[in-house]
Amino acid sequence: VLFERMVIIGPGLVGGSLGLAVRKRRLAGQVVGVGHRQTSIDRALARGSIDRGSLDPVSAVNGADAVILCTAVGLIGPMIEQLVDQLKPGCIVSDVGSTKAGIVRHAEEVLPTKVHFVGAHPIAGSERRGVDYADANLFQNHVCILTPTANTDGEALAKMQQLWTTVGARVLTLRPEQHDEILARTSHLPHVAAAALLAALEDTDVPFVGQGFRDTTRIGSGDPDLWVDILLANREGVLTALESFSGQLQQLREALEKNEAETLRDFLVRARDRRETKLTDPL
């Protein structure tokens, strides 16, 4: 048992899957789920993601050894502020948010020294939401990024490494700022590009859409509120990635304007090679 009592705030797709995986592997004496509404808690209980539920985060975290924040990115900071006085010395606080720099900085500012924050981001999930899709194997063979800083407690970091490794993830470590810079290119920019492709479509185009367009824009189905939070939380990273992307598009456009077949071909060959040799194998 890694933790006597683990609290999962927001047992949805990711939080609920973590609960399932932790319970299956008996990594915690007890998993407590905190939700907004009784129905969410009932579904998490029915799914087997938690041992018991609570509507009150403040009382739920009392005495907890680990508190994992699995809410929308924009709610993580406010939730930490709400809980700060309830956490016992030695408690590990972590999260699963898609951005890290702002969350980690804020958490380190407001939490007392004896409460240990470790930023985390499992690269798993989908455009689907809710505990009904939770899966004990969601993290299997997926990367989980931990983002320790100079202030991070070594023992807390080791425990979080053990937690994520045991549920099947491959743990990698990045500085919070590095995480945000990389994820801007691998996740946030593609989301923005998908939304812009959908926006560039004319209504009358719809019957002519094929599988390629459908795949390219699948992530456009993601929850708008979650994504506004993510984009604003990683504003600098996304703006930098957008600039690089626009530069690449500009190169393609110039080659096309000048009918430069060889330049276009080189560009598409590099894209195909990157897609085929490096990304097709699941991690």
Next chain:
Amino acid sequence: VLFERMVIIGPGLVGGSLGLAVRKRRLAGQVVGVGHRQTSIDRALARGSIDRGSLDPVSAVNGADAVILCTAVGLIGPMIEQLVDQLKPGCIVSDVGSTKAGIVRHAEEVLPTKVHFVGAHPIAGSERRGVDYADANLFQNHVCILTPTANTDGEALAKMQQLWTTVGARVLTLRPEQHDEILARTSHLPHVAAAALLAALEDTDVPFVGQGFRDTTRIGSGDPDLWVDILLANREGVLTALESFSGQLQQLREALEKNEAETLRDFLVRARDRRETKLTDPL
């Protein structure tokens, strides 16, 4: 039987699937496949896509009732020129190319009046290539666009409509220029965007790529030579679509720069709604 002898030039994924579907439904007395190499023909024969094969297009089309050009977009024009003197009066020539305006214009210029060209584009296929992936049901529930002009023979058009409807496609009609304008947005632009997303990636980002990026860039695996042909053949359309796309990206960027959460949210809500309500059902 719709055609006594149908010739498929280039029995790969699309041509080979058409052959399979035509043979299964006995739409032609005989399906002849023309390939570059004996091994391609042998594979098409083994797959059941053709009744017999030939390495020589000129002799193969002699006496044919229908010739369907299933080669790369850039090879369709030269192939028509090579065959123009061999086609019997009343022969229908068609294609499955991803661009239409240039191909249709060129075909109408070089073919004699008694040979009837009908431009066609079945919206089916994938980034995979070759007759080994051919499937008699490839066109089932997919749109096939026919692009008649003022010069198109009515009877030839009706026959092509019957052919594609019988193999399971939903036939829609567009002017060739309209086709290219629409496909620029629904297919060619997404390809360019996927290539630019792959180009914007740094080498060190690769371990952090998730399923969203993989889906968004799947079409980046397409054959570079085929795609250079398509982009150059639809240069104007692609440039216009790129301009519209860049405009949308610019709007997102400005909203992000100004921290305008509501503008970002509206943009993402429209994208999500378009993705969910209109595109998720297969046609």
